[in-house]
Amino acid sequence: MQSNRNKKLFKFILLCTFFLFSCENKNTLHKSKPKEINPGVVITFDDTSINEWYQADKILHQYSWKATFCVSKINTLNRSEIKKLFDLQKEGHEIAGHGFHHFDAPKFVTKNGINAYIDQEINPMIALMHFYSFKVTSFAYPFGFRNSITDKALLKKFKIIRGTTYGAEDPFFQNCYFNNSKLVFAIGIDTDHPNFSIPYLLKLLDYTKRKHKILILFGHRPVINVTANYQTKMATLQLICNYVKQHNMTFYRLSDLNNLK
């Protein structure tokens, strides 16, 4: 009789302990759950179209947009272009690196080694950008060309590095979203980017909104009327900004992604 009661008591204690532990587990799980992020876009531009970026900002300012300008060949810019870049940074846009010479990184590294790449393509760029007071913490690969050797070396210098991606597959299969990694891939919004189309862009934006993602985009020179390759139509940028505003999404900069990890 006594031992039976003890058994029941023991079972009861065991159950309570189990219950307590499972609550504890739930709490720990809850604590480590990733932060819920507001869906949004990262709009990046590559190369040296400073005057066009500055003009685009005048038009897109009304959307409180934020962009990331990835500058190459900073030593070739004149004083007025540097001043415009500085004004863009002051407005809350990000100025990022895109190479001192705009080298094809894997090709250069195969021929000359990773140390020469960092010495010639990265260090002089960072030094001059710091001299001009640009807070450069992100890097976009010229041509999107990269490999694991260049990634490893660049992640010692930058918080976020950006490659490129192509294709027009279902948005679910695309890799142009932030994926909690310091290496991200952007999809092109220049009119001549392979497979670029407004319906596909809208599909990506819609998926981004529904799945609480951050879509990463890249273009080059914003223009009203497209006359050559590597140009982003202003109408495309207005459509993106309108979409972000209408759906209460967020404009992120490349460096913001590092704080979401």
Ligand SMILES: [Zn+2]
């Ligand atoms: Zn480029």
